[in-house]
Amino acid sequence: MAIYGNKISPVRTTCVSGWHEHKDGTTSPMNNATGRPLMQAVPTTELTQFAEDVLAGLSTTPKSLSSKYFYDDEGSRLFQEIMKLPEYYLTGCEFDIFSTQTEAIYRAFANGDGKFDLIELGAGDGTKTAVLVDHFLKAGADISYSPIDISQEALDALTEKFNAEFPTLKMSARNGDYFQILDSLRIGDGRRKVLLFLGSNIGNFSREQSVAFFRSLREVMSDDDLLFIGFDLQKDPHVIANAYDDAADVTAKFNLNLLTRINRELGGNFNLGKFTHYANYRPVEGSARSFLVSREKQTVRIDALDREFEFDQWEAVFMEISQKYSLRMIEELASESGFQIKQNFFDSRNYYCDSLWRAIR
Numbered sequence: 001m002a003i004y005g006n007k008i009s010p011v012r013t014t015c016v017s018g019w020h021e022h023k024d025g026t027t028s029p030m031n032n033a034t035g036r037p038l039m040q041a042v043p044t045t046e047l048t049q050f051a052e053d054v055l056a057g058l059s060t061t062p063k064s065l066s067s068k069y070f071y072d073d074e075g076s077r078l079f080q081e082i083m084k085l086p087e088y089y090l091t092g093c094e095f096d097i098f099s100t101q102t103e104a105i106y107r108a109f110a111n112g113d114g115k116f117d118l119i120e121l122g123a124g125d126g127t128k129t130a131v132l133v134d135h136f137l138k139a140g141a142d143i144s145y146s147p148i149d150i151s152q153e154a155l156d157a158l159t160e161k162f163n164a165e166f167p168t169l170k171m172s173a174r175n176g177d178y179f180q181i182l183d184s185l186r187i188g189d190g191r192r193k194v195l196l197f198l199g200s201n202i203g204n205f206s207r208e209q210s211v212a213f214f215r216s217l218r219e220v221m222s223d224d225d226l227l228f229i230g231f232d233l234q235k236d237p238h239v240i241a242n243a244y245d246d247a248a249d250v251t252a253k254f255n256l257n258l259l260t261r262i263n264r265e266l267g268g269n270f271n272l273g274k275f276t277h278y279a280n281y282r283p284v285e286g287s288a289r290s291f292l293v294s295r296e297k298q299t300v301r302i303d304a305l306d307r308e309f310e311f312d313q314w315e316a317v318f319m320e321i322s323q324k325y326s327l328r329m330i331e332e333l334a335s336e337s338g339f340q341i342k343q344n345f346f347d348s349r350n351y352y353c354d355s356l357w358r359a360i361r
């Protein structure tokens with residue numbers, strides 16, 4: 001069902017007087033009044049956030065689409081498939097940490113009294129978190145669990161699993177954007193909150209976005225609360241490059257699914273066969289990037305935007321960055337955001353680090 005139905009008002013144009021730097025270091029004309037990239041022709045009202053972001057992303061050079069929109073129901077299902085791929089080592093690493101260092105993680109979270117509330121941002125299907133919850137409950141901890149995710153499909157899978165495995169667990173799942181619900185985390189009931197941000201989700205943020213995000217978490221955290229973050233570490237570039245370009249092409253389907261979503265929700269006419277997935281890893285910057293590349297010169301119409309977009313042959317649409325970290329980068333991120341590292345947990349190959357942060361008081 002198409003849900004776009006947006007009203008498009010007369011087109012507004014803005015003057016260019018500067019350059020906006022994108023997350024991949026490239027630039028495009030900037031509107032000086034807003035500091036945002038210039039859209040050549042901007043419908044002004046009543047677009048959904050998704051429509052607005054697609055318009056902004058496809059109107060700039062280079063074109064981009066936000067990875068935040070990967071996770072419709074099919075995207076969530078495909079991501080669960082990606083997590084099982086032999087090339088996608090990240091899930092196995094975090095499983096390794098959670099299964100072999102569970103008691104140490106429990107002691108670090110519990111801080112003596114065993115009473116804390118787990119709040120997971122972008123929980124996905126919660127499979128890895130279940131390993132921790134299982135241990136905490138068996139150790140007699142007094143905990144609750146609040147997973148938050150933008151994907152209802154992922155939350156349904158999680159809720160079904162947790163209800164079956166942990167019938168006594170106090171749980172409240174929330175469907176929504178974690179950027180929108182941060183204020184509601186400011187609960188002053190005196191119980192310790194442990195915020196979980198796993199799966200190297202943070203790798204999809206630029207450095208500036210990461211610091212801003214962590215600072216906004218710090219603002220809603222009490223001094224005794226903790227933040228537990230999964231970071232994928234820098235390693236053999238071949239291992240990283242393969243993780244984003246798997247032999248079974250599931251990552252390609254995952255990226256292309258965003259075009260299907262635009263077709264369905266915004267009335268687009270992308271022909272998926274005319275785009276190919278391309279991923280690379282730049283070891284100097286420590287970043288993996290994925291793109292959808294137009295195989296031919298083509299025009300794509302998106303009804304909800306009342307716009308057509310031209311693609312040159314081999315023009316790339318930037319889809320996602322997956323940053324890889326050194327320990328120094330993790331330390332710098334923590335201190336710039338108002339935190340200090342309480343304890344780091346590594347997997348057996350030192351591929352991955354779950355870093356536990358406490359707020360600097």
Ligand SMILES: C[S@@+](CC[C@H](N)C(=O)[O-])C[C@H]1O[C@@H](n2cnc3c(N)ncnc32)[C@H](O)[C@@H]1O
Nearest residue numbers: 071122123124149150151154176177178198199
């Ligand atoms: C890379 S997956 C990781 C899932 C899980 N944390 C793990 O480690 O397996 C990212 C998850 O974050 C969710 N997500 C992405 N952006 C979000 C946002 N802005 N608000 C809430 N959830 C979001 C997605 O739906 C997806 O389930």
